[in-house]
Each structure stands twice: as structure tokens, then as C-alpha cells.
Amino acid sequence: MRFVVLERGTTADDGGLAARAARCGVTVLAREVVRPSETATTVLRRLALDRPSDEHDGPLAGVLLLDAPDLDAVLDVLPDSTTGAFEVRPVAG
Amino acid sequence: MTDAAAVPARAHASVDDALADAWRTHWSRLIGLLIGQFARPDLAEDAVSDAFESAAKHWPDDGIPTNPGAWLLTAARRRVLDRLRSESVLRRKEPLMVIDDEMRALAAAAVDPGAHVADEQLRLVFMCCHPALAPDDRVALTLRFVVGLTTAEIARLLLVQETAMAARLTRAKKRLASSGIPFATPPAARLDERLDVVATVVYLAFTSGYHPGVGDVPLRVDLGDEAIRLLRALDGLLPxxxxxxxxxxxxxxxxxxxxxxxxxxxxxxxxxxxxxxxxxxxxxxxxxxxxxxxxxxxxxxxxxxxxxxxxxxxxxxxxxxxxxxxxxxxxxxxxxxxxxxxxxxxxxxxxxxxxxxxxxxxxxxxxxxxxxxxxxxxxxxxxxxxxxxxxxxxxxxxxxxxxxxxxxxxxGPDAGLSLLDGLEDALPRHHRVPAVRAELLVRAGHPAAAAAAYRQALTLVTNPTERTHLESRLAALGDA
Structure with missing residues (x-):
């Protein structure tokens, strides 16, 4: 199944993600670092997670598209970041 | 549905016993097997519930089946297939849990939940206690899926309205299916941290039975017995x-x-x-x-x-x-x-x-x-x-x-009193801090200060037994 991951407050380097992904059966379909918030367009969405991320977790810094067997595998590959947060959601469909 | 080899109907009391026994023995296995086969926690729960209702209706007339577990599994499977059929008519595509093929095959092939073919009970516990679920949801799901309490019983235990608990469980089941949580035992590297979560949930389930007021309306089951039983099962499966x-x-x-x-x-x-x-x-x-x-x-x-x-x-x-x-x-x-x-x-x-x-x-x-x-x-x-x-x-x-x-x-009391310094700041609404201080002040020979502390405790205490105790201790000071 596929997952979208939003990175908040993280740095430009991938934190060892690619190396771990290879070990865990996860494909990083894409990773993009986004431009600073001044260039953004805001669309309000209702989040349905028990631990949603918000502005307190840091500014939006990146997007990951992963193909992984399940949520646990995704949780295993994400860096143990103390400065950022990752919001994980399966891709619909 | 009759089983030709069924025991003839006996007195009503023993059908109740058979049902209670079957529930205690098979509930979580049935839930686990159905989730394993169909990847739909919501359908599994409804179907097993319905199967027990059906048993309560039919066993008094048709007799207790020789293999109650197998009877219930067949009945529950039938319900799931009915529901899936009507969903496909409506062309609704519900998300499924992630389950490996081997588990699916074993669950589909199972005929007797008592004959251990797979580790569905262990997977069920880890699923209900998954860290991606809210802590309150973990306890509620465990009480529902693993212990088999009704929504009303869980609501009473966790001190919420029944409608709120029903909504919470519905949301949690949807989340199980749609968030990518697998129906699996965690890999060895994660097992200890996940077991910590399971243990926390089991302890919360155990202590939920200790709330004042819960004792007024007896539950079908002693939560202490159930929690201990679950831990023994875990200990057996993961020694x-x-x-x-x-x-x-x-x-x-x-x-x-x-x-x-x-x-x-x-x-x-x-x-x-x-x-x-x-x-x-x-x-x-x-x-x-x-x-x-x-x-x-x-x-x-x-x-x-x-x-x-x-x-x-x-x-x-x-x-x-x-x-x-x-x-x-x-x-x-x-x-x-x-x-x-x-x-x-x-x-x-x-x-x-x-x-x-x-x-x-x-x-x-x-x-x-x-x-x-x-x-x-x-x-x-x-x-x-x-x-x-x-x-x-x-x-x-x-x-x-x-x-x-x-x-x-x-x-001695002075040693205890020195440890109490600053504790009111950490626990401002706890009557026990001034209550303990009062008791120690009495022992240390300071009755006036003790009386003031008892009065303070009395403004905070909620439990009637402890209130009575504090009032009598305060009164005893006045008599001295």
C-alpha cells in the first residue's frame, strides 16, 4: 500500500531514510523539500488522526511518497527526529 | 441450524452455562479468526456478537452443539459473508487491514477455534494495543475484542456515556482498517516496546474495575480474573x-x-x-x-x-x-x-x-x-x-x-513530614497530601497544625469512606 508523509520542521537531508528503506521493504517513490512558507497557498483540511501534526510541530518542510507493506514499516524507516514531526497517512484507493 | 449429534435440550441454566463458557473460551479466538480471514474488524465484531445472540436463541430448543466453538464460527462466518454481499451490491469499498497471506489462509481454513492453528489471539492483542491508536481507544478495543465486554459495560467501566463509547469504538475500528495498522505480531526488535503498551492497557483494564460506583452494578465478569487470564495467555505465548x-x-x-x-x-x-x-x-x-x-x-x-x-x-x-x-x-x-x-x-x-x-x-x-x-x-x-x-x-x-x-x-513522623515538603504544589487537588500531613503532625505532637491540615483535606476529599475517617480523626483531636 502507499503512504504520503508530510515532514514538518525537518532538515533538507533525508536523515538516513534511503538506507533504511532499502532494508525494510519500503520504496521511496519521491521525496521533495518544499520552499519556505511565504510561497505557500493554504488549503484547510480536516485531519482524522489521533495524533495529527499542527503548526506547533514545525513549518511544513517536505513530502514523502512511500510504498510499504504496512504502517509499522513506515514507522520503522522514518528518522528519529527530535526537531521535526511526520504525519503519515495511507494514500486513498 | 441444527447439529444432528447435538445433546438434547437440558434445563435453561445449563444453556446459560454453555453460553458463558463458550463466550469465555471462544470470543477472542472467533474475533481473531474472522479478522484474520476477512480483514474487517467492524464486521468481525458484529458477526461474533450476532452468532452468540443466535446461539442464545437456538440452543435452548435445538440443544447445545457438541462443538460450540465450531457452531459459533460457522454462524459468524455466515453473517460476515451476508454483510459483504450487501456491501458489494451497494458498491461500497471499505478499506481492509493489512494481513499476510498465510494468516488469511489459516483463518479461512479453520473450523474449530479451540484447535490452535494460528496466533490470532496474540495478533488481536497487539492490534488493539497498537501505538498508533489513542490510549483510551486501546483500552476500549481490548475490553471489547479481547475480553468481550459489551459497549454498555465498557462505557460504565470507563465512566463515559454509552453513546460516546459506541462512537469511540466505531471510530477506532474504522481507524484500524484505514490507517495501515497490520494484523500482526510485531517483529522481535519491536516486541519489548509493544509489550510495554500491552501491559499498560491490561493494567488500565484491571484498575477500571476499581472505580467507586462500578461495584454497584455487577458485571458479567470479574475484570481481575480476565486481566490475569490474559496475562497468563500472553506469558504462555511469549514466555x-x-x-x-x-x-x-x-x-x-x-x-x-x-x-x-x-x-x-x-x-x-x-x-x-x-x-x-x-x-x-x-x-x-x-x-x-x-x-x-x-x-x-x-x-x-x-x-x-x-x-x-x-x-x-x-x-x-x-x-x-x-x-x-x-x-x-x-x-x-x-x-x-x-x-x-x-x-x-x-x-x-x-x-x-x-x-x-x-x-x-x-x-x-x-x-x-x-x-x-x-x-x-x-x-x-x-x-x-x-x-x-x-x-x-x-x-x-x-x-x-x-x-x-x-x-x-x-x-518516625518527622522523617515522613520532611518528604511532604512541596508536595501540595505537585498534587494540588489531592486530599491525601494534607491528610497524610495531618496524621503525621498528630504523631509528632502538633495537634493545632494537624487540625488545620485535616480541615484542608476535608475540602478536597471525594470518597465517602475517607471523608468519614478524616472527620472522625479531626473530632478525636478536639476531644484530646
Whole structure:
């Protein structure tokens, strides 16, 4: 199944993600670092997670598209970041 | 649906027994097998529920089947297939849980839930206790899927409205299917941290039965029995896990006092007033045995040996010990510590052994109380040392309060009073802080200050038994 991951407050380097992904059966379909918030367009969405991320977790810094067997595998590959947060959601469909 | 080889219908009472037995034996297996086969927690729950309802309707007339589990599995499967058919007519595509092919095949092939073909029960427990679920949802899902309580019973236990609990469970089941949580046992590298979560949930389920008011309406099941049963099953399926064994010891010790916790009118009986002859000694002995084996297994863990399972000869009685009723009810003595709102129950992945040590220490303290032949014979110095360890581990003000009580019993009231400094700031709404301070001030010979502290405690206390106790202690001061 596929997952979208939003990175908040993280740095430009991938934190060892690619190396771990290879070990865990996860494909990083894409990773993009986004431009600073001044260039953004805001669309309000209702989040349905028990631990949603918000502005307190840091500014939006990146997007990951992963193909992984399940949520646990995704949780295993994400860096143990103390400065950022990752919001994980399966891709619909 | 009749089984040709069914036993002819007997008296109504034994159909009830058969149903209760089947529920106790098969509920979680049926749920696990159906989730394993169909990947739909919502459908599994409804179908198993319906199957039991159907059994209640048909078994009195048709007789109890020779294999009740198989009968129920067949009935439940039929319900799921019916629901899936009507969903496909509506062209609704619901998300499915992630399940490996082997599990799916084994679950689909199963005919008898009692014949172990797969580890569906273990997967079910880890699913319900997944860290990606809200902590409240984990407890509710475990009580529903693993223990088999109804939504109404769970609502009553967790002190919420039934409609709110139904909504919570519906949301949680949707989340299970749609968030990518797998129906699986965690890999070895994650097992300890995930077991910590499971243990926390089981402890919360156990202590949910201790709320005042819950005792008024009896449940079908004793949560203490169920929690202990679940831990034993976990211990069997995943042998030698410290956190499971330590929690099992702790629950056995707390559960051993179940017949003396309440008086005939339903009021709480404080620990020193409980009739120790009615404590379950076999459970105490089993717990002490577990603590000894834990001690041997991890010498670097908790120091000091577990107590002798045989009650010792009474030590010299202490004067005025009878007045310590309120003090000795502290902490894990009779209201389980981790049930308190003040204890953080979420543990980070980095402290996997800390929870084991915490349960172990709580169990060692409970074992001291359990093996003391009388309240006066309690080894308060040993308990105080354990509380010091526990406080260092958890940095919890509730633990400090309990430690202050133990230290006062062991070394005198002034020693206990000094530990209470600053505790009101950490626990501003806790009546026990001023209550304990008052008691120690009485012992230290400061009645005026003690009276002021009792009055303060009375503005905060909620439990009627403790209120009565405080009022009588305050009145006794006035008479002196």
C-alpha cells in the first residue's frame, strides 16, 4: 500500500531514510523539500488522526511518497527526529 | 441450524452455562479468526456478537452443539459473508487491514477455534494495543475484542456515556482498517516496546474495575480474573517476558485481596482493616514465586529480595498503629498506583525495561503487605526502600506521597513530614497530601497544625469512606 508523509520542521537531508528503506521493504517513490512558507497557498483540511501534526510541530518542510507493506514499516524507516514531526497517512484507493 | 449429534435440550441454566463458557473460551479466538480471514474488524465484531445472540436463541430448543466453538464460527462466518454481499451490491469499498497471506489462509481454513492453528489471539492483542491508536481507544478495543465486554459495560467501566463509547469504538475500528495498522505480531526488535503498551492497557483494564460506583452494578465478569487470564495467555505465548511476569505478579497480589476490599454495604475497607485470613494465599504465593524468579533473572534490576511467601511471626506491635488507617491505604496498598490520573501511562520506546522495573517494585511492595501476618508486622523499612527506588525511577509525586507514609512508619513522623515538603504544589487537588500531613503532625505532637491540615483535606476529599475517617480523626483531636 502507499503512504504520503508530510515532514514538518525537518532538515533538507533525508536523515538516513534511503538506507533504511532499502532494508525494510519500503520504496521511496519521491521525496521533495518544499520552499519556505511565504510561497505557500493554504488549503484547510480536516485531519482524522489521533495524533495529527499542527503548526506547533514545525513549518511544513517536505513530502514523502512511500510504498510499504504496512504502517509499522513506515514507522520503522522514518528518522528519529527530535526537531521535526511526520504525519503519515495511507494514500486513498 | 441444527447439529444432528447435538445433546438434547437440558434445563435453561445449563444453556446459560454453555453460553458463558463458550463466550469465555471462544470470543477472542472467533474475533481473531474472522479478522484474520476477512480483514474487517467492524464486521468481525458484529458477526461474533450476532452468532452468540443466535446461539442464545437456538440452543435452548435445538440443544447445545457438541462443538460450540465450531457452531459459533460457522454462524459468524455466515453473517460476515451476508454483510459483504450487501456491501458489494451497494458498491461500497471499505478499506481492509493489512494481513499476510498465510494468516488469511489459516483463518479461512479453520473450523474449530479451540484447535490452535494460528496466533490470532496474540495478533488481536497487539492490534488493539497498537501505538498508533489513542490510549483510551486501546483500552476500549481490548475490553471489547479481547475480553468481550459489551459497549454498555465498557462505557460504565470507563465512566463515559454509552453513546460516546459506541462512537469511540466505531471510530477506532474504522481507524484500524484505514490507517495501515497490520494484523500482526510485531517483529522481535519491536516486541519489548509493544509489550510495554500491552501491559499498560491490561493494567488500565484491571484498575477500571476499581472505580467507586462500578461495584454497584455487577458485571458479567470479574475484570481481575480476565486481566490475569490474559496475562497468563500472553506469558504462555511469549514466555519469559519481564513486563508480563512483573505485571502478573502485581495483579495477583492486588487481586488476592478482592474479598476484603469492600464491606457488606459496599464501602471501601482500608488495608490495615482488611481481614487477612480472607486474602487468597495461593495467589500471593504464586506472585512471590514470580518475583523471586524475576529477581534471579535480572540481578542488575531491582535490589532486595522478595519476601517469604509464608507469613512471618508477628513483630513487636507499634503503639497507635491502629490510627494509621488512612496512611496505610496509600499508593499501591489498595488503590493501584497506575490507575491514578496522575501517573503517566504512556511510555516512550527508549524505556522498555523501566516499566518492568516499575511493576516489579510495585509488586514487591504489595508482596510486603500481603505476607505480613498483621498490619503491625509490616516491614515498613523494606517498603520505604522500594518506594525510594520507585520514586527515583518514575519521579512521581504520588509515589513520593506513598514513600512519605512508609518512611514515617519506619523512622518516625518527622522523617515522613520532611518528604511532604512541596508536595501540595505537585498534587494540588489531592486530599491525601494534607491528610497524610495531618496524621503525621498528630504523631509528632502538633495537634493545632494537624487540625488545620485535616480541615484542608476535608475540602478536597471525594470518597465517602475517607471523608468519614478524616472527620472522625479531626473530632478525636478536639476531644484530646
Amino acid at each position: 519469559g517476558r519481564g513486563v508480563v511476569r512483573a505485571l502478573l505478579a502485581l495483579l495477583l497480589l492486588q487481586h488476592s485481596r478482592r474479598d476484603t476490599r469492600l464491606d457488606p454495604s459496599g464501602s471501601l475497607v482500608l488495608l490495615p482493616d482488611q481481614d487477612r485470613s480472607r486474602w487468597h494465599r495461593d495467589e500471593i504465593a504464586e506472585a512471590v514465586g514470580i518475583l523471586r524468579s524475576l529477581d534471579a533473572a535480572s540481578p542488575s534490576g531491582v535490589p532486595a529480595s522478595a519476601p517469604d511467601p509464608q507469613p512471618r511471626n508477628a513483630a513487636r506491635p507499634r503503639p497507635g498503629a491502629g490510627a494509621s488507617g488512612l496512611l496505610a491505604a496509600e499508593g499501591s496498598a489498595d488503590a493501584p498506583l497506575a490507575g491514578s490520573d496522575d501517573i503517566e501511562v504512556e511510555r516512550s520506546a527508549h524505556r522498555t525495561t523501566a516499566l518492568t522495573q516499575e511493576y516489579q517494585l510495585q509488586a514487591l511492595i504489595a508482596a510486603e503487605h500481603a505476607t505480613a501476618p498483621t498490619a503491625d508486622a509490616t516491614r515498613w523499612d523494606v517498603i520505604a526502600a522500594f518506594y525510594a527506588e520507585l520514586e527515583a525511577l518514575t519521579e512521581s509525586p504520588v509515589v513520593r506521597l506513598a514513600r512519605a507514609v512508609a518512611v514515617a512508619e519506619a523512622s
